[in-house]
Amino acid sequence: MTGYLRRVTPPVNREPASAESLTVTDLRHRNRAAALQFLIRQREGTRADIARHGGLSTAAAGNIVAELLAAGLVEERGSRASRGGRPIAIIGPRLEGAYAIGADVGERGVAVELFDLGLNRVDREFRGGAHQETPPDIHRDLREALAALRERNEERWERVLGIGLGLPGVVETAPDGTQTLYAQSLGWEPHPIPTDLSGDLPVFAENGAKTQARAELWFGAAKGTQHALVALLGRGVGLGVISDGELAHGAFSSATEWGHTKIRFDGAPCRCGDRGCVEAYVGADAILESWRAVGGRFDGSGWTALGSLLDAADAGDAAAVQVVADAIDALGAALGSMVNLLNPQRIVVGGWVGLRLTESRADEVLAATRARSLERFAGQFELLPATFGGDTVALGSALLPIEQLIAQGRGTELVAAPR
Numbered sequence: 001m002t003g004y005l006r007r008v009t010p011p012v013n014r015e016p017a018s019a020e021s022l023t024v025t026d027l028r029h030r031n032r033a034a035a036l037q038f039l040i041r042q043r044e045g046t047r048a049d050i051a052r053h054g055g056l057s058t059a060a061a062g063n064i065v066a067e068l069l070a071a072g073l074v075e076e077r078g079s080r081a082s083r084g085g086r087p088i089a090i091i092g093p094r095l096e097g098a099y100a101i102g103a104d105v106g107e108r109g110v111a112v113e114l115f116d117l118g119l120n121r122v123d124r125e126f127r128g129g130a131h132q133e134t135p136p137d138i139h140r141d142l143r144e145a146l147a148a149l150r151e152r153n154e155e156r157w158e159r160v161l162g163i164g165l166g167l168p169g170v171v172e173t174a175p176d177g178t179q180t181l182y183a184q185s186l187g188w189e190p191h192p193i194p195t196d197l198s199g200d201l202p203v204f205a206e207n208g209a210k211t212q213a214r215a216e217l218w219f220g221a222a223k224g225t226q227h228a229l230v231a232l233l234g235r236g237v238g239l240g241v242i243s244d245g246e247l248a249h250g251a252f253s254s255a256t257e258w259g260h261t262k263i264r265f266d267g268a269p270c271r272c273g274d275r276g277c278v279e280a281y282v283g284a285d286a287i288l289e290s291w292r293a294v295g296g297r298f299d300g301s302g303w304t305a306l307g308s309l310l311d312a313a314d315a316g317d318a319a320a321v322q323v324v325a326d327a328i329d330a331l332g333a334a335l336g337s338m339v340n341l342l343n344p345q346r347i348v349v350g351g352w353v354g355l356r357l358t359e360s361r362a363d364e365v366l367a368a369t370r371a372r373s374l375e376r377f378a379g380q381f382e383l384l385p386a387t388f389g390g391d392t393v394a395l396g397s398a399l400l401p402i403e404q405l406i407a408q409g410r411g412t413e414l415v416a417a418p419r
């Protein structure tokens with residue numbers, strides 16, 4: 001196993017250098033990073049768009065594009081006519097210029113996905129099943145899934161930037177870059193993030209709710225916002241907070257464990273060992289258990305079971321109506337507290353429980369959240385379902401190595417690929 005400190009520099013807690021300390025080279029890197037990020041997030045743009053976005057001269061934007069073209073990271077995708085009749089080139093990320101892997105690591109298996117530089121999914125491998133897994137099971141699943149992907153994508157592999165893991169727990173990043181998973185709710189001991197998943201490919205880990213928020217910020221329902229809450233509701237409950245256009249991380253990258261904030265003092269027991277947590281009221285198990293307790297019957301996956309509950313409520317089953325109303329009220333209280341703390345302009349509700357709830361009851365979730373927010377704030381945000389479904393965490397995790405590529409601003413050395 002290679003060194004733990006190796007190239008693993010997670011793309012979090014990056015302090016922008018102050019204007020005084022920036023050298024010309026730094027500036028060049030920063031402008032190039034901004035241009036590459038702009039093109040990946042917007043999917044495509046012109047040199048003039050890049051100049052406008054980065055506050056650059058047209059000549060400077062042209063130089064940056066030339067460098068990115070030479071590095072094989074962007075390409076010209078045809079052109080459109082300008083008012084003067086001269087064609088204007090459309091530039092976008094060169095899809096096969098680099099690849100990134102994102103893994104959604106759950107309690108019951110891992111979904112490992114390979115994305116191109118445009119963040120299109122090119123391949124996918126799942127390992128796991130119905131039973132609860134332990135960290136050694138997950139480690140083995142990840143290695144096997146990556147080996148299978150590598151075998152099918154041998155010609156792409158040398159341009160794979162790294163592996164992003166979206167994990168079900170707190171992922172703490174020490175100042176030296178080492179990362180540790182703390183999944184207290186799952187009863188796991190603190191676990192160092194393994195760096196030996198596939199050869200020497202760098203590994204970047206983050207809490208799954210944060211990777212979801214990143215995906216929604218780049219490409220989904222939170223795009224273009226400066227202040228948003230992105231809730232992940234599944235068996236576990238998590239939150240990503242976007243503040244001033246950036247994902248909030250906290251001192252050790254572990255901020256926003258919303259699922260374990262309290263909505264009822266000494267209330268229902270939670271998987272974390274405490275009582276009254278958000279997760280103990282709006283997590284999938286909590287909702288389905290309350291239904292079972294009043295005679296609800298269901299089988300199949302959680303998705304199917306939750307669908308049965310909502311159908312029963314729609315059909316007028318009084319017990320089901322009450323269970324759904326209670327869950328939505330609890331969710332409103334939990335989100336309303338976050339509204340009062342953070343004054344968001346948008347709330348995005350995702351995760352499979354969140355998608356199920358908002359598919360038919362987004363208005364009720366919004367009303368419950370407004371009812372539990374301070375009056376002045378209640379009219380200042382909108383609430384939207386997440387754009388991405390089940391594979392959001394994998395997509396968001398793949399953005400971790402992409403962000404690293406962008407931050408390094410050294411595309412030429414990293415992925416100079418044959419054209």
Ligand SMILES: [Zn+2]
Pocket residue numbers: 259260270271272273274275277278279280
């Ligand atoms: Zn808890």
